[in-house]
Amino acid sequence: MSDTDTQPEVEKLPLDAWHRRKGARMVPFAGYEMPIQYEGIVAEHHWTRDHAGLFDVSHMGQLLVTGDGAAAALDALMPANVSALKPGRVRYSLLLNEEGGILDDLMVTNATPWIPADEETGEAGRWGEPTYYLVVNGATKWDDIAHLREHLPDEVTLTHLDEQALLALQGPSAATALNRVMRGVPEQLSFMQSMTYEFGELPLRISRCGYTGEDGFEISVAAEQAQMLADRLCAEIEIRPAGLGARDSLRLEAGLPLYGHDLDPTRDPVSGGLSFALTKKRREEGGWIGHQACAAKFADGVAERRVGLVLEGRMPAREGAKVFAGDRQVGLVTSGGFSPTLNHPIAMAYVTGDHADDGTRLEVEVRNKRLPASVSPLPFVPHRYHRGS
Amino acid sequence: MPRYFTEDHEWVEIDGDTATVGITDYAQGQLGDIVFVELPEEGAEIEKGKDAAVVESVKAASDVYSPITGTVIEANGALEDDPSLVNSSPEEDGWFFKLTVADEGELDGLMDEEAYGKFVANL
Numbered sequence: 001m002s003d004t005d006t007q008p009e010v011e012k013l014p015l016d017a018w019h020r021r022k023g024a025r026m027v028p029f030a031g032y033e034m035p036i037q038y039e040g041i042v043a044e045h046h047w048t049r050d051h052a053g054l055f056d057v058s059h060m061g062q063l064l065v066t067g068d069g070a071a072a073a074l075d076a077l078m079p080a081n082v083s084a085l086k087p088g089r090v091r092y093s094l095l096l097n098e099e100g101g102i103l104d105d106l107m108v109t110n111a112t113p114w115i116p117a118d119e120e121t122g123e124a125g126r127w128g129e130p131t132y133y134l135v136v137n138g139a140t141k142w143d144d145i146a147h148l149r150e151h152l153p154d155e156v157t158l159t160h161l162d163e164q165a166l167l168a169l170q171g172p173s174a175a176t177a178l179n180r181v182m183r184g185v186p187e188q189l190s191f192m193q194s195m196t197y198e199f200g201e202l203p204l205r206i207s208r209c210g211y212t213g214e215d216g217f218e219i220s221v222a223a224e225q226a227q228m229l230a231d232r233l234c235a236e237i238e239i240r241p242a243g244l245g246a247r248d249s250l251r252l253e254a255g256l257p258l259y260g261h262d263l264d265p266t267r268d269p270v271s272g273g274l275s276f277a278l279t280k281k282r283r284e285e286g287g288w289i290g291h292q293a294c295a296a297k298f299a300d301g302v303a304e305r306r307v308g309l310v311l312e313g314r315m316p317a318r319e320g321a322k323v324f325a326g327d328r329q330v331g332l333v334t335s336g337g338f339s340p341t342l343n344h345p346i347a348m349a350y351v352t353g354d355h356a357d358d359g360t361r362l363e364v365e366v367r368n369k370r371l372p373a374s375v376s377p378l379p380f381v382p383h384r385y386h387r388g389s
Numbered sequence: 390m391p392r393y394f395t396e397d398h399e400w401v402e403i404d405g406d407t408a409t410v411g412i413t414d415y416a417q418g419q420l421g422d423i424v425f426v427e428l429p430e431e432g433a434e435i436e437k438g439k440d441a442a443v444v445e446s447v448k449a450a451s452d453v454y455s456p457i458t459g460t461v462i463e464a465n466g467a468l469e470d471d472p473s474l475v476n477s478s479p480e481e482d483g484w485f486f487k488l489t490v491a492d493e494g495e496l497d498g499l500m501d502e503e504a505y506g507k508f509v510a511n512l
Contacts, residue, residue, distance in 0.1 A: 041447045042422040245421070245448050314425045314472070316445050338424040338447050345425075367427070367443065 014165045014223035015056045018230055022241050030138035032059040034244050041245035045340045048212060048250055049381075052171030053242030054233055057211075061141025062161040062220060063134040064111070065152065070130045073156045074108065077148070079269070079278040079288050085110045087127065090192040090207055092277050094269055095136075095147060096290030100297060101265035102272065103147060104140045105257070109133040109194045109207060133194070133205065135166070135218070137259045151289070165226035170216035170250070172384060173238035178217060181232055182206075190388030191215070199229070208386060211247065213254025213379055215386040252346060253339050255308060255378030261319055262306060262334040262348050269294060271302040271350065273378070304331065305356040308376040309347040309364065314338070315371060316345040317364040323349050324363045324370065330355045333364060339380060346380050347373070393456065393496055394505035400480060401456040401499070403490060408457055411484040412444065412475065415509045420446045423475045428464035428486055435461060435488065437495050442485050444475065457495045459488035 010028040013019070019026065024035035035056065037044060047053055065074060074082040080093035087110045095103040111133040117125040136144045141160075148158050169178060175186035185197055185206060194207035202225050210216035221229050233239050248258070257263045263272055268290075278294065286295065311317055316338045323331035336347030347364070355362060358377050363370040392402045398416035402409045417423065425445040435441045441455035464486045468474055474483040500508060 036448070037421060040422055045447075249447055315427065316425065316450070318450060338445065340422075340447065 013056060013058045014226045015058065015230060018227045019056065019241075024241070024243060027244070029244060030059045032138065034059060035241070037243040037245045038241050041243070041249060042340045044240070044242040044246035045249050047240050048171045048214065048242050048246060049341055050172070051238045051240070052169055052174040052177055052216070052236075053212075053246060054230060054239050055168040055170065055242050055244075055247050056165070056226075056230070057138075057168050057218070057247075058165040058223070058226070059138035060166055061134075061136040061138065061144060062164050062166060063136065063141075063145070063148070064159040064161060065132040065134065065148070065156060066129055066159070067156040068130060069153060070132050070156050071110075073152050074132055075282075076288055077151055078106075078108070079282050079291070079294070080108060081279045081282050082108060082110075082132065084281075087112045087114070088194055090194050090209055094274065094277055095144060096269070096288075096294070097265060098289060098293065100268040100270075100290040100293030102259075102263045102267050102269065102274075103265060104136050104144050105259055105263060105274070105277075106134055106136045106144075107207070107209060109135075109205075111194065111196075111205065113196070133220075139260055161220070163223050164220050165223045167219045167221065167226065167230060167233070168210050168212075168216060169219065169233060169239065170210045170212040170214045170242075171238070172214060174214070174216045175386065177233070177236040177238040180236055186217075186386075189217075189386075191385040202229075204229075211254075211256055212250035213256070213381060213383045213385075214250075215384055248335075249337055249340060252335060252337055252348065253341055253379065253381040254383060255348070255380060257306065257348065258335055267306075267350070268297055268302070270297040271304050271306065273306040301353065304350040304352055306334070306348060306350055307356050308378040308380055309333070309336070309349050309362070309373045310376040310380070311336075311345040311347065311364060312372040314345065315366060315369075317347050317366050317371060317373075321347070322365045323351055323355075323373075324365060325355050325360075330362065341381050346376075348378075351375070392502060393499035394502065394508075395454070395456045395499060396508065397454050399453060399456050401496075403496065406490055407462065407487055408459060408490050409484050409487050410441070410453075410456060412453060412479055413505070413509075414479050415512075417476050417479040417483075420444055420451060420475075422447050423472045426468045426472050426475060426485065428468065429461045431461055431463060433461045435459065445472075453485065455488070456499060457488070458491040460491075461486050461488050463487045 113128040189208040321333040331351030442453040
């Protein structure tokens with residue numbers, strides 16, 4: 001067997017010692033030593049689909065954008081309608097370049113604090129300083145910060161919350177288990193909603209979202225308290241630690257793109273299947289970096305589209321595998337692997353528009369073999385988000 | 390029957406003119422859950438140190454190199470139905486392929502069980 005992993009200079013996560021105590025195998029990823037697995041990728045994958053997995057995603061960038069002009073400034077940088085985002089709401093959005101190329105995908109939350117009424121002074125309750133909480137990819141966070149600093153006006157403040165850890169609790173039992181630790185929290189949140197919570201004296205930001213297709217929560221916590229919180233959560237019978245390996249196979253089944261693989265500056269939101277992140281109003285009004293390029297792509301169509309592929313047999317196709325229709329190469333796999341839930345290989349690929357319809361029969365080349373595949377709707381495994389009543 | 394090991398974590402067991410090749414318990418532990426094994430065809434000529442098989446885990450594909458030169462006599466069909474045999478029984482039921490022994494001298498550079506045990510302990 002071969003082992004070609006190299007070991008560049010890498011940083012340690014706040015939970016590094018905790019991961020090692022839990023038996024994690026650590027690998028370098030996005031500049032950090034990260035737990036790829038504890039007991040095994042497949043076991044952790046199934047545990048998360050059946051119960052709840054706890055993922056350390058502290059490598060991701062947590063940023064705050066604050067100030068009176070924060071919403072307008074973010075509106076100029078991303079296609080989400082940030083100005084219309086109510087406090088406590090979360091949106092998926094993108095940072096784009098002028099050509100419409102994707103610099104990163106991210107979550108933006110209106111985290112503007114509510115300042116309660118003051119009975120002594122008689123002052124009424126009101127919203128505090130406009131505050132937006134961004135979670136960006138770990139590998140791109142430094143470039144994102146540079147991009148934001150370049151484009152945000154001086155009166156808007158950008159803060160990198162580099163003393164915060166981020167834990168993702170994901171799975172159908174996440175709400176039940178979290179409710180035992182933090183009573184009443186889950187019922188206050190639906191999918192893509194966020195709140196602050198005082199856990200004892202420890203302030204947390206809890207958002208109901210994730211990257212597995214399951215119901216779940218992302219919890220931002222002071223790095224020095226992250227271990228205590230991880231232990232409290234893992235004391236619940238439904239919750240076990242899950243690593244980066246399971247996170248990748250879960251998100252692939254959920255049809256969620258991985259930045260740096262399925263999305264990069266050569267891909268745009270239209271061909272990337274992310275048009276839902278470009279609201280109608282903002283598509284029409286523009287005023288954000290990349291709008292002209294994206295508008296042209298909406299009007300003229302795009303050459304390629306991101307699709308799901310279901311492969312016959314058991315041999316997985318990985319990133320970089322060529323996709324063929326007969327003798328003609330019509331695309332490229334951008335991520336692929338074996339689906340533990342479905343028990344067969346799946347992949348995401350960019351293919352030319354004339355081969356992107358569901359059910360189209362294609363072939364994927366792996367080690368000079370042609371594997372039969374068909375275009376499949378995404379997600380491969382249905383999402384089970386908690387959308388409330 | 391004598392068994393030899395490579396630094397790439399393959400094992401080869403010699404029985405007269407025939408050799409059986411697989412990957413070690415250490416190797417399967419490193420790879421994690423194995424979902425597919427691509428084996429050489431019967432009759433394939435393979436060379437010492439060259440790609441002979443591919444193991445696919447959930448995470449990645451890894452090459453398996455042949456510890457010796459020879460002609461493939463048989464591939465382990467059981468791995469087609471149940472690739473996880475490589476995880477559960479890497480050094481017995483989860484063998485990969487059998488081949489002829491072209492040159493016994495090639496065995497000289499390989500480790501015996503004790504030497505391999507020490508090699509792994511130092512990784």
